[in-house]
Amino acid sequence: MNTKYLTKASLIGGIYVILVMIQIPFGELTFGPVQLRLSEGLCLLPLVESAAVPGLFVGCLISNLILSIYSGFGLIDILGGSIVTLVAAYLTSKAPNKLIGILPPVLLNGFIVSLWVSYFTNIPYWITAIGISVGEFASVYIFGSIVLTAYNKFLKK
Known part of the structure; x- marks a missing residue:
């Protein structure tokens, strides 16, 4: 791994955490039985950026650790949710297109x-x-379509 890769992964993880934190006031929509999270819009990034796989995992891990204070889901959500995100990010990185990458x-x-x-x-x-x-x-x-479009436009500059 090089510095550029680690920097990208760290930025993606940090952005994930920030997006989750700004949604804490919305409670159930962030960590309840619906989970409409702005941060999940980053989940399509593995289609175009390999550093998104560890970035999403670490961002989710830190977010779930913080959210466990509010949700009460504990260790199963901290570790289980983060592992689910890691596997999903890896599978998305292998997807041939956005429609399959969403799955x-x-x-x-x-x-x-x-x-x-x-x-x-x-x-x-x-x-x-x-x-x-x-x-x-x-x-x-x-949110993922917006993030992917913005990311692709940024890369073209």
Whole structure:
């Protein structure tokens, strides 16, 4: 790894944390059974930037550590959610296009993270899975498209 790669990964991780932190006042929309996070818009970056894979993982890890104070989901969310993000970022980095790249974060968060969110919120699993999947899809598709477009325009300059 070189300095440029580590710098990019650090910036992506830091931006992820900042985007999560500014959403804390919105509570349930940030860490509840819907999880509409601006930060998840960064999840398409692995399509064009390999440093986004570790950046998203570390950003998610730090964010989940901080959010555990508010959510009460504890270690399972801190580690489990971060590992889900790492796997999703890696799979997205291997996707041939944006439409396929959207699937790993939406499906993995929707079906795996919902396991413990459902348990801790006492909301049935399938309702939680649908809520998280829809929130993740909106975050990744809408915010991700904006981030990807801006990133690509920045690279062309």
